[in-house]
Amino acid sequence: MVHVPIAEVRFMLDFSKMPVVDAHCHSYLDSPKIVNGNEFSRHSNILAAPPSFLESRFKPPDPQLQRSKARLSAMDREQVYSNLMVRWLSEFFHCKPDFEAVATARSGRANDFDEYVRELFGNVHLRGLVMDGAYPPLSDSDLKHFPAKVVKIFRLEPLINDCLARYETFEEFCAAFDSNIRGAINHEGYVGLKTIIAYRTGLKISRVEEKLAKTDFQAVKNGRAQREWYGPKVKQLRDFLAVRALELSIDLDVPMQIHTGVGDYQIVLDQCDPALLYGLLTDDKLRHATVTLVHSGFPNNQNAAYMASVLPNVFLDFSLTIPFLNPVSHQRLMEILEVAPSSKVMYGSDGFGVPEVFWFSAKLGKRLLEKCFARFLEEKVFDENEIYRQAEMVLHKNASELYNVTIK
Numbered sequence: 099m100v101h102v103p104i105a106e107v108r109f110m111l112d113f114s115k116m117p118v119v120d121a122h123c124h125s126y127l128d129s130p131k132i133v134n135g136n137e138f139s140r141h142s143n144i145l146a147a148p149p150s151f152l153e154s155r156f157k158p159p160d161p162q163l164q165r166s167k168a169r170l171s172a173m174d175r176e177q178v179y180s181n182l183m184v185r186w187l188s189e190f191f192h193c194k195p196d197f198e199a200v201a202t203a204r205s206g207r208a209n210d211f212d213e214y215v216r217e218l219f220g221n222v223h224l225r226g227l228v229m230d231g232a233y234p235p236l237s238d239s240d241l242k243h244f245p246a247k248v249v250k251i252f253r254l255e256p257l258i259n260d261c262l263a264r265y266e267t268f269e270e271f272c273a274a275f276d277s278n279i280r281g282a283i284n285h286e287g288y289v290g291l292k293t294i295i296a297y298r299t300g301l302k303i304s305r306v307e308e309k310l311a312k313t314d315f316q317a318v319k320n321g322r323a324q325r326e327w328y329g330p331k332v333k334q335l336r337d338f339l340a341v342r343a344l345e346l347s348i349d350l351d352v353p354m355q356i357h358t359g360v361g362d363y364q365i366v367l368d369q370c371d372p373a374l375l376y377g378l379l380t381d382d383k384l385r386h387a388t389v390t391l392v393h394s395g396f397p398n399n400q401n402a403a404y405m406a407s408v409l410p411n412v413f414l415d416f417s418l419t420i421p422f423l424n425p426v427s428h429q430r431l432m433e434i435l436e437v438a439p440s441s442k443v444m445y446g447s448d449g450f451g452v453p454e455v456f457w458f459s460a461k462l463g464k465r466l467l468e469k470c471f472a473r474f475l476e477e478k479v480f481d482e483n484e485i486y487r488q489a490e491m492v493l494h495k496n497a498s499e500l501y502n503v504t505i506k
Contacts, residue, residue, distance in 0.1 A: 110482070111472055113464040113489050117505055119226035120246075120460070121497040122355065122392050122417040122446035125236050126453045127243055131208035135197035138204070139174040141451040142183065145422055146173045147363045179425035183458040190221070204454070215453045216245035222460040225505035228446075228497060230292060232256050238287075249501050251355055252279065252288040254343055255298070258336070259329055266319065268312040275339065276346065283350045289501045291347050292355040292392075295340055298326075299333040300369025301358065303340050303378050311338035327364065341378070344387045353388040353500055358395040358402060359418070373401040379409055387411060388500070393418040393448065399430050403437035413500060414438065417446030420466060421459040428466040435470050440488035444497045467492060 129141050152166050174180070175197060188195035191203035207214035219225075224246055229236060231250035241248050257278050265271040282288040295303065314335035317323040323330035347354040358372040372395035378384060391414040395402035402414045416431060424430040434443060445467075447459035471485045480488065497503060 111468045111475070111485065111489075113468055113486075113493065115223060116464065116490060117223050117225045117494045118445060118460045118463075119228065119494040119497040119501075119503050119505060120224060120417075120447050120449065120456065121228045121390070121415040121444035121501070122230075122448055123227050123456065124230050124448070124450040125234050125240065126449065126451060126456070127240055128234050129452050131211050132205040133201050135201045136171065136174075138201040138452070139180060139197050140171075142180050142455060143174045143177060144448070144450045144455075145360075145362055146170065146177075151363065177422075179421045179423075179458075182425055182462075183421070183454065186458060186461065187454060190218075212243050212245070215243075218453055218457040219245045222457055222464075224456060224460050226494065226498065226503040227456075228289075228501045228503065231288060247503055247505050249289045249503050250287060251290045251292045251501075252282040252286075254279075254291060254293045254339065255295075255328070258339060262315075262318055262330065268315045271315060272342075275342065279343065279346050280350065283352055288352075289503075290353040290355060290390075291343055292357070293340055293343065294357045295336055296357045296359075296366060296370040297361065297364055298328060298366070299331060299336050300366045301356070301371065301374040302369060303337045303375065305341055305381070306334045306338040308338070310334045314338075341384070344378075344384050344389070348383070348387050353390055353413070355390045355392045357393065358391045359393045359398060360396055360423075361393070361418070371395060371398045371401060372405060373398060376405060379405065379412060385409065385411065389413070390415060390444070390500070392446070394430075394434055396423055396430065399433050400437060403434045406438040406442040413442045413444060413496070415444040415446035415497075416463075417448040417459075421447065421455070421462045424466075425462060428469040431466050432470050432473065435474075440491050441496060443492050444500070445493050446497075464493070 130137065149170065152163065184197055184200050185195045187200045191200060193199040193203045226247045227244060229248050229250055230253055232253035236250060257275065261271050261274045265274055279291065311334055314332035318330045318332060323332050344354055356375065359370055372391045379389060388411045391402045391405065391412065394414045394416045396419045399419065406412045406414050416434060419430050445463050447456055449456035449459060467489055471489060474480050475482060475485055498505060
């Protein structure tokens with residue numbers, strides 16, 4: 099038998115024409131259409147702190163402030179993923195491989211931006227988007243601008259803020275929380291729930307007695323609650339509501355996304371490991387909740403993969419990991435696929451800012467999946483037909499089924 103090197107096997111696998119459903123993304127409609135190179139690099143980099151990060155109450159000497167701004171600008175341009183994206187976009191546009199040339203080329207398409215995005219999505223066969231409906235806010239009239247089927251996920255944190263501001267009693271607050279979630283799913287077209295509690299009080303969530311949650315609520319109303327950048331901290335109340343939302347997701351039979359792993363600079367960095375959720379998701383009742391560990395918990399991907407491999411209702415998507423944090427090596431993706439069943443893994447981008455990120459992520463995700471499955475083919479874990487079937491699950495079938503995304 100002739101041994102085929104992995105470099106040759108990889109080229110036998112071609113996922114480029116497979117449809118894609120992006121299992122986790124955000125609207126790009128608010129991004130500017132005409133940009134220069136600096137603006138394009140800034141809007142492409144969703145992880146680095148924004149310029150407002152440097153506008154704190156402490157005012158350093160001007161030379162230090164200018165140096166900080168220069169370093170932040172350099173960060174936008176020196177990321178590996180953004181440079182690779184620019185090179186691939188230069189091939190798409192047939193222009194020089196630099197930020198200025200790419201920004202000029204895409205600005206030239208601004209007169210019919212929807213058509214330009216349609217061409218981008220068509221190029222990578224991006225057919226469906228599972229989109230956070232609150233960040234940035236997404237209206238039903240916005241949906242006509244996306245050249246793909248869009249389904250909306252209902253984010254809990256804006257609802258929590260709104261209910262805290264509007265209701266004076268804990269009973270009214272809880273009733274409004276429940277009714278708004280039920281209304282979103284039953285009447286407003288949302289297909290699932292989402293929490294970003296990892297940006298608030300972290301993922302070490304536990305069941306909280308109602309009287310303790312009520313104490314936190316009353317502290318908010320009395321002005322005694324600890325305040326953070328997002329509002330009142332109130333961990334007991336937030337844990338109580340996260341559990342309540344998971345129970346509602348079971349009743350409504352919809353999945354709930356939980357942000358896990360790193361994100362932008364506001365993440366609670368020491369409290370975002372998905373392993374912190376293990377006790378919660380093995381709870382006698384909550385083990386029946388369908389949960390997606392968004393971003394696969396990077397850098398703790400193996401913890402997320404393990405949880406998806408042993409808990410029947412836990413899924414993960416590898417958005418953020420690809421393209422932003424692992425744009426060249428397929429190591430992190432391999433760590434997931436070697437542990438979690440392909441039926442529990444979904445492609446996602448965490449696309450935001452500019453539509454080019456969606457395009458680049460889909461293109462990159464397919465290439466890295468080819469590398470991973472080439473390894474399985476070389477080791478005879480699966481045959482080629484099985485590999486294409488599993489790639490289809492990861493790229494679109496799992497998300498289509500979980501989030502009820504109908505694509506052509």
